[in-house]
Amino acid sequence: xxxxxxxxxxxxxxxxxxxxxxxxxxxxxxxxxxxxxxxxxxxxxxxxxxxxxxxxxxxxxxxxxxxxxxxxxxxxxxxxxxxxxxxxxxxxxxxxxxxxxxxxxxxxxxxxxxxxxxxxxxxxxxxxxxxxxxxxxxxxxxxxxxxxxxxxxxxxxxxxxxxxxxxxxxxxxxxxxxxxxxxxxxxxxxxxxxxxxxxxxxxxxxxxxxxxxxxxxxxxxxxxxxxxxxxxxxxxxxxxxxxxxxxxxxxxxxxxxxxxxxxxxxxxxxxxxxxxxxxxxxxxxxxxxxxxxxxxxxxxxxxxxxxxxxxxxxxxxxxxxxxxxxxxxxxxxxxxxxxxxxxxxxxxxxxxxxxxxxxxxxxxxxxxxxxxxxxxxxxxxxxxxxxxxxxxxxxxxxxxxxxxxxxxxxxxxxxxxxxxxxxxxxxxxxxxxxxxxxxxxxxxxxxxxxxxxxxxxxxxxxxxxxxxxxxxxxxxxxxxxxxxxxxxxxxxxxxxxxxxxxxxxxxxxxxx
Numbered sequence: 001x002x003x004x005x006x007x008x009x010x011x012x013x014x015x016x017x018x019x020x021x022x023x024x025x026x027x028x029x030x031x032x033x034x035x036x037x038x039x040x041x042x043x044x045x046x047x048x049x050x051x052x053x054x055x056x057x058x059x060x061x062x063x064x065x066x067x068x069x070x071x072x073x074x075x076x077x078x079x080x081x082x083x084x085x086x087x088x089x090x091x092x093x094x095x096x097x098x099x100x101x102x103x104x105x106x107x108x109x110x111x112x113x114x115x116x117x118x119x120x121x122x123x124x125x126x127x128x129x130x131x132x133x134x135x136x137x138x139x140x141x142x143x144x145x146x147x148x149x150x151x152x153x154x155x156x157x158x159x160x161x162x163x164x165x166x167x168x169x170x171x172x173x174x175x176x177x178x179x180x181x182x183x184x185x186x187x188x189x190x191x192x193x194x195x196x197x198x199x200x201x202x203x204x205x206x207x208x209x210x211x212x213x214x215x216x217x218x219x220x221x222x223x224x225x226x227x228x229x230x231x232x233x234x235x236x237x238x239x240x241x242x243x244x245x246x247x248x249x250x251x252x253x254x255x256x257x258x259x260x261x262x263x264x265x266x267x268x269x270x271x272x273x274x275x276x277x278x279x280x281x282x283x284x285x286x287x288x289x290x291x292x293x294x295x296x297x298x299x300x301x302x303x304x305x306x307x308x309x310x311x312x313x314x315x316x317x318x319x320x321x322x323x324x325x326x327x328x329x330x331x332x333x334x335x336x337x338x339x340x341x342x343x344x345x346x347x348x349x350x351x352x353x354x355x356x357x358x359x360x361x362x363x364x365x366x367x368x369x370x371x372x373x374x375x376x377x378x379x380x381x382x383x384x385x386x387x388x389x390x391x392x393x394x395x396x397x398x399x400x401x402x403x404x405x406x407x408x409x410x411x412x413x414x415x416x417x418x419x420x421x422x423x424x425x426x427x428x429x430x431x432x433x434x435x436x437x438x439x440x441x442x443x444x445x446x447x448x449x450x451x452x453x454x455x456x457x458x459x460x461x462x463x464x465x466x467x468x469x470x471x472x473x474x475x476x477x478x479x480x481x482x483x484x485x486x487x488x489x490x491x492x493x494x495x496x497x498x499x500x501x502x503x504x505x506x507x508x509x510x511x512x
């Protein structure tokens with residue numbers, strides 16, 4: 001029954017997250033258009049810059065949340081309320097200290113605003129007000145909202161969506177109305193940003209109190225608790241390397257593209273990246289709700305069940321990831337043509353490299369979920385090597401092959417570290433199983449998707465559709481080719497992979 005409960009919670013988390021994802025996507029689309037129409041590109045650019053500056057300051061978080069989450073799985077499974085209170089108290093104590101570091105960093109940074117925003121054609125108070133409003137929202141997560149980690153670790157993330165995320169959607173809707181119909185629209189935007197941040201925090205903490213009435217934190221005991229839970233401190237130090245290297249990785253790749261490519265090519269690449277990032281966010285909404293279930297499973301300690309669920313999750317995520325990547329490869333050129341014109345379509349090799357990178361990014365989630373559940377962050381060299389290979393090979397290959405070389409450098413770093421090293425690290429240090437189990441399982445999946453792709457190649461040759469004929473033809477073509485691919489791959493996996501059959505039966509029991 002525990003396993004069934006985990007599955008039901010994971011599915012509920014995913015369904016709720018998907019619902020909020022699509023509503024937020026629609027609201028963001030209208031919000032961005034109204035922002036541009038009524039406030040202009042300068043204010044939007046200022047808002048984006050202020051957000052990026054704040055993200056840099058939030059590096060001070062150091063990965064505390066991830067370290068606390070994996071430490072909570074065992075006490076939550078054992079219903080050890082004393083340990084839960086202590087661990088969350090430790091988090092609150094550390095977050096309080098981090099918050100003061102962020103405040104100090106923000107104060108220093110704002111001293112340089114006259115130089116940072118020297119070329120801004122807006123009054124300087126716009127920059128201070130924008131940054132200050134976003135800073136208040138960020139500080140609330142350190143001072144007030146840190147207890148939400150218990151909901152995430154306990155597979156009740158959907159309650160965060162219902163309280164905090166619902167408030168954020170209401171905020172966006174009110175901001176749209178304020179900008180469109182009120183004078184001084186940006187002042188209203190800033191006031192609503194701060195006001196709804198407070199409302200969302202109050203709503204979230206009310207949910208936490210109702211769900212965990214026993215949760216009481218004592219931040220004054222933080223220093224003593226840091227000595228009682230030295231593993232948490234160790235994991236935070238390890239996660240710091242992962243976080244900083246990941247930040248460097250994502251921030252330096254665009255700079256390399258700017259250095260080697262023309263502005264026109266950068267714009268074309270940016271159009272494709274909007275699609276890729278949208279797909280990544282969508283799949284994150286589906287997959288992230290399952291991660292706490294993996295942590296709960298690992299805390300239970302049933303080795304046979306842990307391996308069985310690993311194969312289930314791998315097969316399901318492989319099915320969805322391959323289907324999405326196939327859809328992106330087949331539909332993106334026609335979508336770009338209909339959206340902004342055929343002159344903005346990139347060559348097939350560029351798209352293929354981007355889809356390959358997307359595939360590794362999506363399929364890595366099963367291994368990473370288990371690494372997080374086991375708290376395996378000690379390979380601090382791995383993100384550093386990944387970033388070094390990414391930057392070094394992108395610079396070298398970009399010199400000779402342009403955008404193709406830059407994308408190949410990114411893909412190479414992912415193949416070496418994410419595709420090869422991470423599974424080895426998990427099976428050796430976490431699962432403690434022979435790596436050949438994973439290699440054989442992966443090889444079977446690859447053979448099946450290769451066979452399905454060959455069949456799809458034959459089917460596509462006889463389909464009487466031109467997806468560039470119009471949006472209706474594109475939608476019909478997309479539904480047809482993705483539906484056929486998904487059905488064929490699902491059937492192949494169901495026949496050949498035990499994990500897929502177990503997952504289907506598990507879902508059938510939940511539905512009944």
